[in-house]
Amino acid sequence: MKRVITIIVVIVIALGAIAYVLSNNKKKNEEKTAFIAKGSGAVAVRVASVEKKAVDLDFSANGNFIPKQELNLLNENAGRISAIYVKEGDRVSRGQSLARIDAEIINTDRQTAEATYQNALRDEARYQSSYQTGGVTQQQLDQAKLATRSAKLRLQASQKTLSNAVIKSPINGIVNKKYIEIGAFVNAQGTQLFEIVDVSRLKLKVNVNESQVANLKIGDKIDIKSSVFPTDKFSGQITFIAPKADGTLNFPIEIEVANNAKNALKAGMYGTAVFNFPQQAPSILIPRTSFVGSVSSNEVFVLDKASNTSKLRKVVAGRILGENVEILEGLNEGETVITSGQINLTEGSPVSIVK
Known part of the structure; x- marks a missing residue:
């Protein structure tokens, strides 16, 4: 019996709360439309x-800086790391040696390929001489030439593999992370070695609405501000305008920004793009x-x-x-x-x- 009474009380309270909310909403709606129809039908x-x-077409938009270039450097050859020439935070140039893999096995493969190629050259020369005297057929000579070309390709591949034993940076930048240590074994399935980022030029990604994007074009010069460095001036140039709006009906754009001499701006910092237009x-x-x-x-x-x-x-x-x-x-x-x-x-x- 007590349970039934409790349920009834809860229902009455809920109905009362609903009635109060509806009444309150009705009053608000009446206040909003109070200006409608005052006397004499007006x-x-x-x-x-x-x-x-x-x-005034000027506006600003906030976004995050990202590196213009960043690279996760992967290994191409299997072997043991025998030397590392850089550490995290070091600035590197394109073509600079970063590390070296023990090349003993790789060098042995190259020497074998070299010997095979030289032997194929001698065989081809003998077949060529015999063919001129009628000792071998044209087919046998062609097979000897094919064997020489195959041996040459294997030699070139082994030479490239040997050159890849010295790992070099493909871009200018800063070593952000080092994933290897001396003595570690890396396989040929793409072991991650270094993360290199170039912050000499950055990209600022921002979103603009349809009325704003209509006044922008690729190549426009844009002023860039950073709250971390309020007294420093940065400039950028629009390099990308999305041809399609995103889910929020905004258009992503990218602005390439030149860092200062100290590379003060870091990837991940907040930035503000200030869009100034001629007086209308x-x-x-x-x-x-x-x-x-x-x-x-x-x-x-x-x-x-x-x-x-x-x-x-x-x-x-x-x-x-x-x-x-x-x-x-x-x-x-x-x-x-x-x-x-x-x-x-x-x-x-x-x-x-x-x-």
Whole structure:
């Protein structure tokens, strides 16, 4: 019995809470629409003057610096590490030796390939001489030539393998990580040896919206700021603009940034791209909320001051600039557009301006 009473009490409390929330929401909705329909059938609206304003296209976007070049250097040959010439943090140049693999077995293979090639050359010379006197057929001579070419290719491959016993850096950069030690055995399946990064030039990845990306192009010069080095100035150049928006309807772009002489900027730091544009001529701007439905409708209600009624007007919208929209055709300075209450308006509806 007590359990039944408890359940009933819980249900009553829940219903009371729901009723309170609904009542509260109703009051809020009434407050939001309080400006609608005040006496004499007039629709309460808010308005804004149509005037020319300076167009400011400047904006900034934040992102992270990443290396322009980074490389995980893998091994190509199996063997034991016999020497390491660099340590983490060392700056290396392209072609510089980083480590060496014990080349005893590799060198033996090269010597065997060399001996095989020399023997094939001698055999080919003998077959060539015998062919001229009729001692061997053309087919036997061709087989000897083929054996020589095969032996030469094996020799070239073994020479390349021997040269790869000395591991060299393929790029300029800094040794960020060293994964090997002297005496360690590495196999030929791509053992990771070093991580090398080049921070002399970095990339700053940022996202911009559709109205911003429309004013950008590859090659644009961009000012770069770093909160870690507020007094230092950096410059960049747009190298990539995504042709397709991401899931948030933003467009990823990449800006290549030249580091300073001290390579102060590090990969992973935050950066701010400052996009500055030439001063624009003033344009007619109206609030984005002036449009009936959406900007794409190209329709707004204009206030007829003489009769205090609404007039539907076709316009041509231009750029969307934040909360404002540029108007190319359809409105003149000095007119007044209705910015709220349009849902209750038709052509010629009487209106009451809410201030």
